[in-house]
Amino acid sequence: MPRLTGAGPAVPAASGASLSRAGELFQLLRDGHARTRAEMAEITGLARSTVASRIDALTVSGLIGPAGEAVSSGGRPPSRLAFQPTARVVLAADIGATHMLVALTDLSGRVLCEARAAIDISAGPRAVLDLVVQDCQKLLAQAGRHERELAGVGIGLPGPVEHSTGRPANPPIMPGWDGFDVPGYVQRSLATEVLVDNDVNIMALGERAIYWPHAQDLLFVKVATGIGAGLISGGLLQRGSDGTAGDIGHVRVPRGSDVLCRCGNYGCLEALASGPAVAAALAADGIPAVTGEDVLELAHRGNLPAIAAMRQAGRDVGDVLAGCVNLLNPSIIVIGGGLLTAGDYFMAGVREIVYQRSLPLATARLRIVQSMAADRAGVLGASRMVIDHVLAPASVDALLAGQ
Template identity: 65%
Template sequence: MVKIESEKQARTSALPAPGASEVFQLLRDGQPRTRAELAQLTGLARSTVASRVDTLMTLGLVAPYGGAVSTGGRPPSLFALNPGARVVIGADLGATHALVILTDLSGTELASARQSMTISDGPEAVLGWLVATIGELLREAKRTSTELAAIGIGLPGPVEHETGRPINPPIMPGWDRFDVPGLVQRSFNVPVLVDNDVNIMALGELSGNWPDTTDLMFIKVATGIGAGIISGSMLQRGAQGTAGDLGHVRVPRGGEIPCRCGNTGCLEALAGGPALAAALNARTGGDLTATQGVIDLVRSGDRDAIQVIRQAGRDIGDVLATCVNLINPSVVVIGGSLAQAGEHLLAGIREVVYRRSLPLATEHLRIVPSVAGQNAGVRGASVMAISHVLSPESIETASLGAPSEGPRRSGSERH
């Protein structure tokens, strides 16, 4: 009986302490802290904190900071996030491009790949390329598939976030309700998170350039027009994942102009890339067929192109003014391919928003161009994956199955 009880006690003492995530969330910012500081911040006993720190070190998520590992004396007193413990993939799969990056848990890029490809080639072809590219990036960075913790993917269409399946995407034939995570997980058995491109752009812009902002809107102006909405530091997807679909809001100047959604007078039908090319052709007798042609003319100083893009800004501003009154963001970021037109588009947007929105809502409002540019989406996909890996739920799950020897530590531990 004594032997059985001793074995039971040994097994119990070997189990990781519950609630390791509570301690870990305090170390996520990378700032080193002592056990005493962690105990003070959490209100836990030092012995409990020590047990939870040991669990996190076993997982490799936390590492000693500032000195060599103890060889028998007192363990190092400072601990911090070990960003090299795991790696994640961020993938931005656009209408005509694909960009993939491999990062550590701090978001530092370790390897990347870019490819011109068409989303209409279908999920098997596009995701097949993605799976192959993930393997190549892992080999390039000398990391293994066991170190891969999660994959974040952005798609250019509506996505049911809970399942990762595209829902009736207008420019993605063959993708409707396709099991994107399921296909990728055939090769990599890790969480696969999928969202629409403008949502991940908002995350990428926020994390990289506005980390202290709690209320931000990212407006993507390209073939279509959409918004990523961050309110109270949370990405707002809406009940069915369609929050921020500005392109199909009716605008005063829209009249009976038909839109691809089946309605008339939509913002996209006036201010989307194809609409601007058509409007410029009507004015000049030209034959532009792509958004880039409009941008090139604006950059060259073409008067007609500048007037068309400025009016597009005003039309966008008509819809955005209502959003500013309703959501009250502190920052509105303008991105997407048409944002390359620069200040002419921004001037039109600002002109209407500052005139039509409530003075209190615009008192400190900033309407700015995207800093991340074409990398906003892929950065956001990486952020989405990292947030999942470092979430309290994921840490708790990992701590309950902590291996006897954690993943390798970062090769560049801080000293």
């Protein structure tokens, strides 16, 4: 990992042993609260000299810095130290089937600047990822930052991803992407960490990190060109053994037994309730609609068949989520994606079926809400994914060892 930039006093070289747990000490300061060396020694039980050597190394790295003085109990007031989230930046890219949002954030996840673009995921990985790299370079220049300050790149893709390698795994709407080495390709242009995950997983991370930080069991559902879910259970994102956890778009809905899905099966939720599916159903009844955006426009104009179709799509999603509630018992279901700009029509359908068909105990404290992060959920989650990785104890220790 490239060295962090940041001002700090020169310190004597420390032994590997004295820095071996500096990453763990740093975790105390990630909450943003300033502390003195004495307070950290008291919290950790470490000798003050040990704390001092690790603090000095973290200060040189730029990860922490001075944050004023504490109240003196006699003599010179002790200085306080705090996490410096501006020490580095993170590039976060949320790539969908037809649109892409790329943002530059600091190490707290605060968005510094962003760029949006219309894309075609079927154009292939090289064409799409080249745009990500180009946007990264533009955003770095816009923010006045240098590429060496880039702590990492987080990317969300609209299909299953083997998270350990960052390679898409048989993604149904991404021709040419299967098995492609996304991290390796991006690293040809950007010499930094590159992490890749399914787009709904990172949306779940982003929504929880910013708006529901205390929720231990949260289900994020994206309804757009496709339908998927990101599951946080016990405070941890659950990806499943092959990275396909949460693929509710291909759960069968009884109402659609004769509807063919692009996966080859009949009755999949995605074939009934996704944006293109709802548009196709309206078009079959003579109502001009091709895309999910067309359906939204019709609903906003008060078109009754479009409103009814949105309500039914919500019921279909609720049909699948009722089973998820009984199985997983989340405390919060957050629903996002393009169709959610239709607002109450869709949400009413979801709530109607979930509360009707789930066990009373499982819904006693359940909240079903619309995404508060909206179309930024993905980049917020991609940023969080990278931040949690590069600021983990082992990563910080590796950084300090290379100073």
